[in-house]
Amino acid sequence: MTKGIPVKLRLTLGIAAVLAVGVPLAVHADTAADVKQQCGSCHALDHDYAKAAKHERAERKAPPLDFAGNKFRREWLYSWLQNPVRLRPAGVFPPAHAKPSADGDVVDTATLAKHPALDAAQAGKVADYLMTLTPFDALIAAETYQPGSIAQRMGQMNFGKFKGCDGCHQDAPDKGGVSGPELYTAWQRLQPAFISAYITQPAAWDPHTMMPVGDANAAAVHKLANYLKLIGEKQP
Amino acid sequence: MKTLLLAATLSLVSTTALAEAGSGKQLYSIYCTQCHGVAGDGKGINAAQMAVQPRDHTDTKEMSARTDEELFKVIEHGGKSINKSVLMPPWGDNLNDDEIHALVGHLRELCCQKN
Numbered sequence: 591m592t593k594g595i596p597v598k599l600r601l602t603l604g605i606a607a608v609l610a611v612g613v614p615l616a617v618h619a620d621t622a623a624d625v626k627q628q629c630g631s632c633h634a635l636d637h638d639y640a641k642a643a644k645h646e647r648a649e650r651k652a653p654p655l656d657f658a659g660n661k662f663r664r665e666w667l668y669s670w671l672q673n674p675v676r677l678r679p680a681g682v683f684p685p686a687h688a689k690p691s692a693d694g695d696v697v698d699t700a701t702l703a704k705h706p707a708l709d710a711a712q713a714g715k716v717a718d719y720l721m722t723l724t725p726f727d728a729l730i731a732a733e734t735y736q737p738g739s740i741a742q743r744m745g746q747m748n749f750g751k752f753k754g755c756d757g758c759h760q761d762a763p764d765k766g767g768v769s770g771p772e773l774y775t776a777w778q779r780l781q782p783a784f785i786s787a788y789i790t791q792p793a794a795w796d797p798h799t800m801m802p803v804g805d806a807n808a809a810a811v812h813k814l815a816n817y818l819k820l821i822g823e824k825q826p
Numbered sequence: 827m828k829t830l831l832l833a834a835t836l837s838l839v840s841t842t843a844l845a846e847a848g849s850g851k852q853l854y855s856i857y858c859t860q861c862h863g864v865a866g867d868g869k870g871i872n873a874a875q876m877a878v879q880p881r882d883h884t885d886t887k888e889m890s891a892r893t894d895e896e897l898f899k900v901i902e903h904g905g906k907s908i909n910k911s912v913l914m915p916p917w918g919d920n921l922n923d924d925e926i927h928a929l930v931g932h933l934r935e936l937c938c939q940k941n
Contacts, residue, residue, distance in 0.1 A: 644925070647856055680871055685859045694869030695859075750877075754912035757861065757872055767872035769860035793919050800857060802915035805906070 621719045629655065629716075637725060640797045647798040650682050651703070657795060659724035661788075664717055666779045671713035674705035677775065679760070679768035697768060726787075729794060734808065735786035738816050745817030753804050753814065761821055770801070777822025785815045850932025853925055857917060866936040878911040889937035897930045 626635060634654035639646050658667070680697045681687045689698040708716060724730075740748075750756040750766075759773045760766035766773075776785060787794075789811045792801040806814065854866070861870040861880040868882035883889060899907055901921070905914030921929070 645852055645856070648852070680860070683856075684871060685855050685864065688859060688864050688871045690864055690869075694867075694873055695863050695871045697871055752912065754915060757876060757913040757915070765875070767860070767875050769870075769872050799920065800860075802904075802917055803919040804915065805904070 621715045625716055625719050644798050648683055652682055654796060655720060656723055657726050658720035659722055660726045660730055661780060661784045662720065663779065663781055664721050667717035667720055668713050671708045671716055672710060674707055678771045684769040726795060729787050730783045733783040733787045735783055735812050735815055737782050737819055740813055740816040740820055742820060745820055748813055749817050753806060755814065773818055774821045775825055776818045778825065782815065785818060786811055789814055850928035853929050854932050857920065876913055878913055883933055883936045886937050889933065894930050897933055898926055901926050901929055
């Protein structure tokens with residue numbers, strides 16, 4: 591039945607199928623070791639990828655978590671780990687999940703793996719551990735962003751017409767590009783200082799990021815962050 | 827002798843830089859296909875939602891009208907730098923000069939070296 595499907599894809603689908611049935615992660619006293627063992631096969635937990643050749647980007651199965659404590663909100667991690675939903679419509683490396691069709695390339699959703707769900711106790715331990723991974727405290731400390739407000743129309747035009755963020759990101763369900771993570775939920779997910787610092791200097795966090803640096807000064811970056819706040823706070 | 831040694835060193839540096847740049851095809855796959863398409867035809871997974879359609883890099887006529895310098899500039903500084911769409915972002919902070927040259931080389935293969 592699987593004849594004709596490339597071995598790599600069969601393996602990915604197999605892993606996805608196993609994960610989809612919700613195999614519980616083993617909880618050990620040493621959460622760090624547990625996270626390394628259970629999460630480390632897909633997520634980078636140290637910054638070694640930054641020293642590798644740029645093409646390592648194509649081999650990633652999941653986003654790096656080595657700076658998770660500088661990036662995520664703890665309460666979001668705790669909740670998401672119990673009910674993981676897709677944030678990146680085309681996966682962590684979109685070219686691996688794109689296939690040609692008569693209407694242009696489409697995302698081959700059959701190749702996207704699901705994240706396992708944890709129970710509340712596991713999610714709490716993992717979230718607590720991930721929040722200890724803070725190698726970029728200096729980047730956060732240097733950030734001057736103070737959350738503020740922006741008019742919906744101005745924010746939307748800035749996000750789309752002026753800065754082109756909607757080329758890769760969605761600012762509402764099914765509105766915007768699909769290669770980047772959805773951003774209408776970014777405010778609940780990410781620390782405000784991280785949002786601003788990452789937009790300003792994405793390669794300082796991940797030298798092989800597929801996020802470009804726009805021509806935005808600090809004030810313009812803060813406007814974008816305020817737009818993410820505006821749309822994020824409207825989400826359930 | 828010193829001149830020979832210098833020439834050999836420079837040659838080695840140049841070869842290493844090119845090797846590090848990787849192939850333009852690989853870089854194109856990582857950074858460009860989501861908009862410009864896996865076949866380079868401008869129909870990437872993001873294209874359907876875009877107000878301005880990405881350039882079809884297999885269009886020989888359109889691409890032949892662009893010099894290598896223009897292509898380098900638009901990759902490094904984005905569409906705005908040549909009065910085109912902001913949807914083409916500036917990649918100058920993600921890619922070094924050797925990598926952009928490798929990409930320009932691949933664009934020439936896509937547009938103009940058809941079987």
